[in-house]
Amino acid sequence: MKDSDILQRLTEVLESRKSADAEKSYVASLYAKGLDKILKKVGEESAETIIAAKNGDSKQLIYEMADLWFHCIVLLSQQNLTPDLVLKELERRFGLSGIEEKSQRQQLKD
Amino acid sequence: MKDSDILQRLTEVLESRKSADAEKSYVASLYAKGLDKILKKVGEESAETIIAAKNGDSKQLIYEMADLWFHCIVLLSQQNLTPDLVLKELERRFGLSGIEEKSQRQQLKD
Amino acid sequence: MKDSDILQRLTEVLESRKSADAEKSYVASLYAKGLDKILKKVGEESAETIIAAKNGDSKQLIYEMADLWFHCIVLLSQQNLTPDLVLKELERRFGLSGIEEKSQRQQLKD
Amino acid sequence: MKDSDILQRLTEVLESRKSADAEKSYVASLYAKGLDKILKKVGEESAETIIAAKNGDSKQLIYEMADLWFHCIVLLSQQNLTPDLVLKELERRFGLSGIEEKSQRQQLKD
Numbered sequence: 001m002k003d004s005d006i007l008q009r010l011t012e013v014l015e016s017r018k019s020a021d022a023e024k025s026y027v028a029s030l031y032a033k034g035l036d037k038i039l040k041k042v043g044e045e046s047a048e049t050i051i052a053a054k055n056g057d058s059k060q061l062i063y064e065m066a067d068l069w070f071h072c073i074v075l076l077s078q079q080n081l082t083p084d085l086v087l088k089e090l091e092r093r094f095g096l097s098g099i100e101e102k103s104q105r106q107q108l109k110d
Numbered sequence: 111m112k113d114s115d116i117l118q119r120l121t122e123v124l125e126s127r128k129s130a131d132a133e134k135s136y137v138a139s140l141y142a143k144g145l146d147k148i149l150k151k152v153g154e155e156s157a158e159t160i161i162a163a164k165n166g167d168s169k170q171l172i173y174e175m176a177d178l179w180f181h182c183i184v185l186l187s188q189q190n191l192t193p194d195l196v197l198k199e200l201e202r203r204f205g206l207s208g209i210e211e212k213s214q215r216q217q218l219k220d
Numbered sequence: 221m222k223d224s225d226i227l228q229r230l231t232e233v234l235e236s237r238k239s240a241d242a243e244k245s246y247v248a249s250l251y252a253k254g255l256d257k258i259l260k261k262v263g264e265e266s267a268e269t270i271i272a273a274k275n276g277d278s279k280q281l282i283y284e285m286a287d288l289w290f291h292c293i294v295l296l297s298q299q300n301l302t303p304d305l306v307l308k309e310l311e312r313r314f315g316l317s318g319i320e321e322k323s324q325r326q327q328l329k330d
Numbered sequence: 331m332k333d334s335d336i337l338q339r340l341t342e343v344l345e346s347r348k349s350a351d352a353e354k355s356y357v358a359s360l361y362a363k364g365l366d367k368i369l370k371k372v373g374e375e376s377a378e379t380i381i382a383a384k385n386g387d388s389k390q391l392i393y394e395m396a397d398l399w400f401h402c403i404v405l406l407s408q409q410n411l412t413p414d415l416v417l418k419e420l421e422r423r424f425g426l427s428g429i430e431e432k433s434q435r436q437q438l439k440d
Contacts, residue, residue, distance in 0.1 A: 043373060047372070053145065062196055065182055066200050069179070069196060088116075089173060154260065156377075157262070157264065158260055160380055160384075262376060273405060278409060278411060288402070295379075301392065
C-alpha cells in the first residue's frame with residue numbers, strides 16, 4: 001500500500017469508528033471519552049517518542065511515533081479534520097519559509 | 111502534489127539539509143544543535159497542538175500539528191530513518207489490533 | 221532559607237510582578253502574553269526534564285525541574301492560585317490512596 | 331502540616347517505598363518499572379495539567395499539578411535526589427536573573 005493510501009485508509013477507518021460500539025473499538029472508546037482523553041494520549045505518546053529516541057532504539061522510536069501520529073489523526077478525525085490538511089500545510093511552507101528559502105536560493109547559487 | 115509525494119519530498123529536502131550551512135537553514139541548525147534540541151521541539155509542539163485543540167481553532171490546530179509532524183520527521187531524518195517506516199507501522203496494525211479486528215468482525219456480522 | 225519560605229517568597233515575587241513592566245520582567249512578559257504562552261512553557265520544560273533525566277545528568281535534571289516548577293507556579297499565580305494548594309492536595313492524599321494505605325498497613329503488620 | 335514538612339514527609343515516604351512490595355505500593359511499582367515509566371508519567375501529567383488549565387477548572391488544575399509534582403518527586407527519589415535541591419535552585423535564581431534583578435532595581439528606584 002502506498003503511503004498516501006495508508007493515511008487515506010486510516011482516515012476512512014477512523015471515520016467509520018464514529019458509529020462503532022465504544023466497548024468493542026478502542027477508537028470509538030476514545031471518541032466517547034472525548035477531546036481531553038485524546039489530547040492526554042497525544043501528550044503521553046509525545047513523551048514516549050522522546051524517551052524512545054533517547055534510548056537510541058530505532059524500532060521503539062518508530063513504534064512510539066506511530067502511536068503519536070495515530071492519536072494525532074484520531075484528534076483530527078474527532079474535530080472533523082483530515083491528515084491531508086496537515087500535509088498541505090507542510091507543502092505550503094516549502095519555499096515559503098524565509099530561512100528555508102534563503103537556503104534554497106543559496107543552493108541555486110552554489 | 112499528492113500526500114505521499116509531500117512526505118517523500120520533505121524527506122529529500124531534510125536529507126539535503128544535512129550538508130547545509132547551519133546559519134542559513136533552520137533544519138541544518140537543528141541538526142547542528144543535536145538530538146536533545148530536536149526532542150525539545152517535539153515536546154514543545156506537542157504542547158502547542160494540545161493548546162490549539164483546546165482553543166477549538168481548526169486553523170491553529172492544523173498549523174501546530176504541521177509543526178509537530180515536521181519536527182518528528184526532522185527527528186527521523188537525524189536518526190537516519192524515514193516517515194514511510196512510521197506509515198508502514200500504522201498499516202501493519204490495521205486488522206491486527208484485537209479491539210479493531212473484533213470491531214470489524216462485529217460490523218461484518220451486523 | 222527554609223523550603224516553605226522559598227515557595228512563599230516566590231509566590232510573593234510572582235504576585236508583585238503582575239504590576240511590573242513586561243519589558244523589564246520575564247514573569248511580567250509571561251503574564252502579558254497570557255495563559256497559552258505559560259502553558260507552552262510548562263510543556264517545554266516538562267520535555268526538557270525528561271531529556272535531562274535520560275541524560276543521567278543530576279545537575280541538569282535539578283535545573284530543568286526548577287524551570288518546570290517555576291512555570292507551574294507562574295501558572296498558578298496567573299490563575300490566582302498558590303503552590304500551598306498543590307502541597308495541601310499532596311498531603312491530603314497520604315493515607316488516603318488505597319495502594320499507599322494498604323502498603324502502610326502492611327508495614328505496620330510486619 | 332507546614333509546606334516544608336509536607337515535602338520532607340513525602341520524601342521520607344517515597345524513600346521507604348524503595349523496599350516496599352511492588353504489588354502493594356503504587357510508588358514501589360513505579361520504581362520496579364524503572365525510569366522510563368516514571369518519565370512517561372511526568373509527560374502524561376504535564377499534558378493533563380495543560381488540559382486542566384485550558385478547562386479553567388481550578389480544582390482540576392490543582393489536582394493534576396499535584397499529580398505532576400508527585401511524579402517529579404518520585405523521579406528525584408529514584409535518582410537519589412530530593413525536592414529541596416529544586417527549591418534551593420529556585421532560591422539561587424532570585425536576584426540573579428538579569429531580567430528579575432533589573433526589575434527589582436527598577437522597583438527600588440520607583
